[in-house]
Every structure is written in C-alpha cells, then in structure tokens.
Amino acid sequence: MNQVRKALEARAPGLHARIEKMLADSEARYTRNAMQAPSEFLLEHSRRTAAIAYRIALMEKVDPFLPCLIALYHDAGKFHGGAYHKDDVPEEEHAAALADPMLSASGLKRSEIDAVLHGLRALYKDALPASAACRVVQDADRLDKLGVLGVGAFFTKAAMRGRGLVAALTSSLSRELTYARAAPYSMLTETGRRLACEQAAKTLAFFDDLLQDLEDWGIASFERRVVVLEEDLRARDGSPLQRLEVTIVMPRACPECDASLNLAHSRRRGIKCEQLVVRLECRGCGHALETQFCLPVFARSEDDRAELGRAVAPAH
Structure with a gap:
C-alpha cells in the first residue's frame, strides 16, 4: 500500500x-x-x-x-x-x-x-x-474477493451484518463459490487469469473443509447443487454463452422442522447486472429463505471459448 x-x-x-x-x-x-x-x-x-x-x-x-x-x-x-x-x-x-x-x-x-x-x-x-x-x-x-483475503472479507462482512456462521453460509456462500469457480474466466488480463486460478483454488479448498467440519461435528449440514443456466447469456464482449453453472449451497433440511427443502430460482435485471434469485421453501412447515446475487460475467476471449461455463473444480 x-x-x-x-x-x-x-x-x-x-x-x-x-x-x-x-x-x-x-x-x-x-x-x-x-x-x-x-x-x-x-x-x-x-x-x-x-x-x-x-x-x-x-x-x-x-x-x-x-x-x-x-x-x-x-x-x-x-x-x-x-x-x-x-x-x-x-x-x-x-x-x-x-x-x-x-x-x-x-x-x-x-x-x-x-x-x-x-x-x-x-x-x-x-x-x-x-x-x-x-x-x-x-x-x-x-x-480481492478470492483466496484468504476473500475469506477474511466474507466473514468480516457477515459480522458487520450481525450474521452468525451458519446464517452467513446459508445466505452468501452460493455467491462466493459461484464467483470462485467463474473467476479465471471473468478476468480481463493474463495476469489476472493466472492469479485467479491460484486464489480461487484456495477459496474452494477452505469452504470445502469448513462445510465438512460442520457436518462431521454435527453442527450443520449443507448440500451443494449445480443450477445450469442456458438462455440469454452474454459475455462482456456481447458474444453468446452456451451455459453457465451456478453453485447453490443450501441446508440439507429445514432448520425449523427438519423436512426437505424445495429449490426454485429465477433471473432478473438489477441496476448493473443480471441477478439470480434463489428461493428455498420447506415442504413441511413452509419456512422460506431467499437470497440473490449478480451472475458472474465472462471475458470471452478466443482462448477461453472451450472453457466458458466450467468450474475450476467440480461441485461436491
């Protein structure tokens, strides 16, 4: 600095x-x-x-x-x-x-x-x-949102908003993992792509370990689902994208009654970005959770065409 x-x-x-x-x-x-x-x-x-x-x-x-x-x-x-x-x-x-x-x-x-x-x-x-x-x-x-810096910022922001660990993961981890997997293909410089590959791997490894520890200790249990978007997708240069994979992190069961959860999603245009809106609703008691985040934007260089939409690492 x-x-x-x-x-x-x-x-x-x-x-x-x-x-x-x-x-x-x-x-x-x-x-x-x-x-x-x-x-x-x-x-x-x-x-x-x-x-x-x-x-x-x-x-x-x-x-x-x-x-x-x-x-x-x-x-x-x-x-x-x-x-x-x-x-x-x-x-x-x-x-x-x-x-x-x-x-x-x-x-x-x-x-x-x-x-x-x-x-x-x-x-x-x-x-x-x-x-x-x-x-x-x-x-x-x-x-700055990747690697150990990104992890630190994730929990700092959660604390500022008064969210505990499980609440922060439920509301925001889908965004973090989606961005991490998309990061190398979103960068506009060669240096950025190289660094994003390194830092995104750290992000994914940290949250993999965290989710596993939460489950092993019986504290919380999350599952990851991959939502594939295939319509009206464009890269920064305006060229079409065939598909975009979004990782949704959600509780395995309703936190209120332990029944299973339905997952629904939609898209809407925000001020600056295309947003994904994710809604989780309990099949038993009707308890609902909703989160939203901007979809990642790909750079779409010629060299990346075969890689667009793929994850840095497969979702669990």
Whole structure:
C-alpha cells in the first residue's frame, strides 16, 4: 500500500490522503445513519484493490498511476447520500462525480481525468471499451474477493451484518463459490487469469473443509447443487454463452422442522447486472429463505471459448 501512496504522491501530492479521507468520511456517515458500529470495510477494500492493481499493472507493463486512482475511487459512490445504494444510479457514476473535481483540484491533466472517469464507468458498462487501466482494476477488485483475503472479507462482512456462521453460509456462500469457480474466466488480463486460478483454488479448498467440519461435528449440514443456466447469456464482449453453472449451497433440511427443502430460482435485471434469485421453501412447515446475487460475467476471449461455463473444480 505504501507503493500506491508513493505512486500517487510523485505526481499528485496530497491526493492519496484526500481520497482516503473521503472514503472514510463516506462510510462513517453511512454507519451513523444506519445506526451501525463504526467500520472501515470500504476503505480497507479500496486499499487492497489498489495494492493488487499496482502489482497487476507492473506485471502487465501498464503504468500503475491510473489503475491505482481508479481502484481507490471504484467504490467511492457506494454510500452516496449517506445510504447504501440509495438510488438507481450505478455507484461508479457517483464515484466519477466525486473524482472529477478532486482530480481537477489536484492538477491532473484533463486527459488523465477523463481516463479515470472512463475507467470507472467501463467497470459496469460493458458497452464501453475497457482501457488497460480498467482491465487491471476489474481483475484486482475480483481478486480481492478470492483466496484468504476473500475469506477474511466474507466473514468480516457477515459480522458487520450481525450474521452468525451458519446464517452467513446459508445466505452468501452460493455467491462466493459461484464467483470462485467463474473467476479465471471473468478476468480481463493474463495476469489476472493466472492469479485467479491460484486464489480461487484456495477459496474452494477452505469452504470445502469448513462445510465438512460442520457436518462431521454435527453442527450443520449443507448440500451443494449445480443450477445450469442456458438462455440469454452474454459475455462482456456481447458474444453468446452456451451455459453457465451456478453453485447453490443450501441446508440439507429445514432448520425449523427438519423436512426437505424445495429449490426454485429465477433471473432478473438489477441496476448493473443480471441477478439470480434463489428461493428455498420447506415442504413441511413452509419456512422460506431467499437470497440473490449478480451472475458472474465472462471475458470471452478466443482462448477461453472451450472453457466458458466450467468450474475450476467440480461441485461436491
């Protein structure tokens, strides 16, 4: 992280500190409004993403200055107006609105500012061409959610939301495993693909062990089902995908009455992504659980065509 600070200080003295203060203030305002305990989750994620982006940029022979800036700003609009996703405007648009005057006041060239704003918007607008800096940041953001860093963030976020271990796994592990298996095919750089293979394997191995230990000790029992989606699937470049495998992690039985659970799923368009909505309903007492998450987006390079939709490792 010192490397990120040094890279920014060399060309825009004081900017790094101003960005971090803005991120910290934004999260503090949100936690106060939501009556939650103080947190630096957003700031720490932004720092990690910038640090990973710096390393990827060097490996990809890209000047790390713009990737570091885009990484630090990429979630700056998440708590716009002191709320979490308050409106239907993508958070990257709010981030761009924050970045523009700050970067101008820091003396950056207009071309550099425009490159940062374009990079932020291209993170969610697939129709926009992804610059080298944008590709680096997208991969860095996804890599921060993999491996031991991703596992740590998973449980930190669960604790912030007041969820215990079993509740966190029930509500969010389907997303984590689906993203981990898709990660190598979602990356936009060669470095990102290589690192994603390494880090995704760590994610899958950790949660495999955790679920097995929970079952062995008689604490909780989960099963994994694979849902195959085959209709209206597109990669980032607009090319069609034949199929996408999604891993659903669910209790083997109803937590209320121990009867079996029905699994149903549907898709809907969110603000920035195609979402999968998963509903579990007990056949006995009617107890229901619902979770939703964005489907992963594949890069769809020519070399990956035979691999798209396959898991890094088979689901159990």
